[in-house]
Amino acid sequence: MEETLVIIKPNGLKAGLIGEIIGRYEKARLGIRAMKAKHVSVAEAEGFYAEHKARPFFPELVQFMTSGPLVLIALKGENAISSARNINGATNPAQAQAGTIRHDFAPSITENMVHSSDSPESAKREVSFWFEENELVAYPIYSHVRS
Numbered sequence: 001m002e003e004t005l006v007i008i009k010p011n012g013l014k015a016g017l018i019g020e021i022i023g024r025y026e027k028a029r030l031g032i033r034a035m036k037a038k039h040v041s042v043a044e045a046e047g048f049y050a051e052h053k054a055r056p057f058f059p060e061l062v063q064f065m066t067s068g069p070l071v072l073i074a075l076k077g078e079n080a081i082s083s084a085r086n087i088n089g090a091t092n093p094a095q096a097q098a099g100t101i102r103h104d105f106a107p108s109i110t111e112n113m114v115h116s117s118d119s120p121e122s123a124k125r126e127v128s129f130w131f132e133e134n135e136l137v138a139y140p141i142y143s144h145v146r147s
């Protein structure tokens, strides 16, 4: 079992794609432990993406992530990190495989619609960046999982 932090970026909300996107994780049996919509501040976006501070795309990334509300989701499930990354597709939508969220909906690398953690260490940091421990519910048990 792994945890991961997914973000549906502001263009996902503007396009009315929250349900479509969450449905893809749910079908993969990734369970929601916590979720909230939030209009994040510049300081929060800069802190969350601190590892990219020196990259040329950083100002544009922060500008985009603070341009409107986004949805933060803590997911848990079997191989949650690679599973969410496979569902999302390559960071650059131009290189994403058909059927992935970024291939199907995202217009550009900055506006690539979703984020998910890239390692167990970053998942731990990213989940606790946005959620208090007491906001996380127990991993949901799916009644429809086939044995």
Ligand code: CMP
Pocket (backbone or CB within 6 Å): 052, 057, 061, 091, 109, 110, 111, 112, 114, 115, 116
């Ligand atoms: P995300 O998974 O949210 O992590 C960092 C984000 O920076 C990435 O998705 C992209 O939205 C954005 N970004 C913009 N340009 C680049 C780039 N050249 N390489 C990596 N990430 C980029």
